[in-house]
Amino acid sequence: MRHRLLAVTVLSMLAVPTFAADAPAGTALHCGKLFDSRSGKLLGAHTVVVRNGKVAEVLAGRAEAVADATSIDLSDRTCMAGWTDLHVHLGQQSSAQSYSEGFRLDPVDFAFRSVGYAEKTLLAGFTSVRDLGGGISPHLRDAINQGQLKGPRIWAAGKSIATTGGHGDPSNGLNDQLAHLVGPPGPTEGVINSIEDARQAVRQRYKDGSDVIKITATGGVLSYAKSGDAPQFTVDEVKAVVDTAKDYGYRVAAHAHGEEGMYRAVAGGVTSIEHGSYMSDRVMALMKQKGTWYVPTISAGRFVAEKAKIDGYYPEIVRPKAARIGAMIQDTAAKAHRNGVRIAFGTDQGVGPHGDNAREFLYMVEAGIPAAKALQAATIHAAEVLGVDDQGVVEAGKRADIIAMPGDPLADIGNVMKVDFVMKDGAVYRTPVR
Known part of the structure; x- marks a missing residue:
């Protein structure tokens, strides 16, 4: 029990303000391709609009003007659910x-x-x-x-x-x-x-x-x-x-x-x-x-x-x-x-x-x-x-857990080792180095 309490203490000692910056009013992810995990198919360009930690909209093509949203250009990448x-x-x-x-x-x-x-x-x-x-x-x-x-x-x-x-x-x-x-x-x-x-x-x-x-x-x-x-x-x-x-x-x-x-x-x-x-x-x-x-x-x-x-x-x-x-x-x-x-x-x-x-x-x-x-x-x-239904797909109302990688993972599965964009609950933890 003493050791267990020490382990808990360690994790509490590491407490600091939230690492991910507060999300803006919205984020628009401009994806070159989008993997649809329901059908298992790779779709063309889509814009994924994220608000309050959830996917608000998934729009076909590149939506150039999304109100109250910060744009992230992933047009040369494949996006999918985390x-x-x-x-x-x-x-x-x-x-x-x-x-x-x-x-x-x-x-x-x-x-x-x-x-x-x-x-x-x-x-x-x-x-x-x-x-x-x-x-x-x-x-x-x-x-x-x-x-x-x-x-x-x-x-x-x-x-x-x-x-x-x-x-x-x-x-x-x-x-x-x-x-x-x-x-x-x-x-x-x-x-x-x-x-x-x-x-x-x-x-x-x-x-x-x-x-x-x-x-x-x-x-x-x-x-x-x-x-x-x-x-x-x-x-x-x-x-x-x-x-x-x-x-x-x-x-x-x-x-x-x-x-x-x-x-x-x-x-x-x-x-x-x-x-x-x-x-x-x-x-x-x-x-x-x-x-x-x-x-x-x-x-x-x-x-x-x-x-x-x-x-x-x-x-x-x-x-x-x-x-x-x-x-x-x-x-x-x-x-x-x-x-x-x-x-x-x-x-x-x-x-x-x-x-x-x-x-x-x-x-x-x-x-x-x-x-x-x-x-x-x-x-x-x-x-x-x-046993959850709020993740695993990029759809309106689901958690904004979204990742991206260069290349097409269906054509070359090795591209999964190149993930360089990670969003969890609408907060961005990793972005591509341009």
């Missing part, structure tokens, strides 16, 4: 020291780091994220919402929910002495072993201020445990989490690599499957039946597979999992797309480097997902996963 990354961890970033840092650093240190990670993410074009695990994220969310820090809009899960010895058990890897000092973690710490525990854990997340629930339905790649794919929840436990989450208006995301645990999570009613490495035809059929979303996180898979080749980067209990499972995810994404599973965008950044999130688009296209569908996955489809 992207959403549905799977990040802003409180951390992988390095060869990650496992030892948990013993040496305090939450305060990770809180300071999260500030830079959040800004990098926003400036890369991601105006919203779903942070799926970490005690810092609810406080980082609040600081950003209060205008104290630059960063994306955050849906925060807080501490993920696991089972004893599971992917999210915070006592994994501790020696007997440390384990004795810490004591067996329970629902408050996000570790459950019964239906009653499951209900209590969700209610604790509500008390902690979470926006979404994450469960670790199978083993994980980077946790200090042997299995990366064993099922770790019963269907009844998943249902207890999902049903209790509904009481608070929460949706449930399920980390899952193994086939059986994945099937149980889908059967239990989760909103999305994250990673999905060993996704089978049986699982895909059930996902299509129940409308479950798939968030592949190809970026994380490729990152861990590459780092597994480096001696000492991961503990030896982790290294074979990273090499085996990480390399599978891109192929699984390709298979899921071919089979008609609904796909939304997520990277698991925090495993890989923050600010590099857009590289996921490249990997999705490599997997055979059309560029337009990849962009829809990070805009209108991501909004569907979150």
Whole structure:
């Protein structure tokens, strides 16, 4: 509790007046092209008029005189709705020291780091994220919402929910002495072993201020445990989490690599499957039946597979999992797309480097997902996963989350790495250098 309060104190110490200047009476964005995330088509020149943090009008062509509006010339750029990354961890970033840092650093240190990670993410074009695990994220969310820090809009899960010895058990890897000092973690710490525990854990997340629930339905790649794919929840436990989450208006995301645990999570009613490495035809059929979303996180898979080749980067209990499972995810994404599973965008950044999130688009296209569908996955489809209808499209009445880049991302998906204009809620955070 002391460390958690220190982390909150750090974020409050960083409080300063709102970074983005107060928006003028209006802003007129003169876009050379506009990506329509509903149709997945690239439209010609449009003028997007923004007032009071929302899109007021979307006018075909270049509207030269917009009353009470400051013009921004993006006529040589493609505009679109700001992207959403549905799977990040802003409180951390992988390095060869990650496992030892948990013993040496305090939450305060990770809180300071999260500030830079959040800004990098926003400036890369991601105006919203779903942070799926970490005690810092609810406080980082609040600081950003209060205008104290630059960063994306955050849906925060807080501490993920696991089972004893599971992917999210915070006592994994501790020696007997440390384990004795810490004591067996329970629902408050996000570790459950019964239906009653499951209900209590969700209610604790509500008390902690979470926006979404994450469960670790199978083993994980980077946790200090042997299995990366064993099922770790019963269907009844998943249902207890999902049903209790509904009481608070929460949706449930399920980390899952193994086939059986994945099937149980889908059967239990989760909103999305994250990673999905060993996704089978049986699982895909059930996902299509129940409308479950798939968030592949190809970026994380490729990152861990590459780092597994480096001696000492991961503990030896982790290294074979990273090499085996990480390399599978891109192929699984390709298979899921071919089979008609609904796909939304997520990277698991925090495993890989923050600010590099857009590289996921490249990997999705490599997997055979059309560029337009990849962009829809990070805009209108991501909004569907979150359960909101006020973002993900550039339309009158929606949030003025708008980004722009040189070039045509449908013709060359590599252009997503060149975002140089970012607006969130009508405030401009990045403009092209002319």
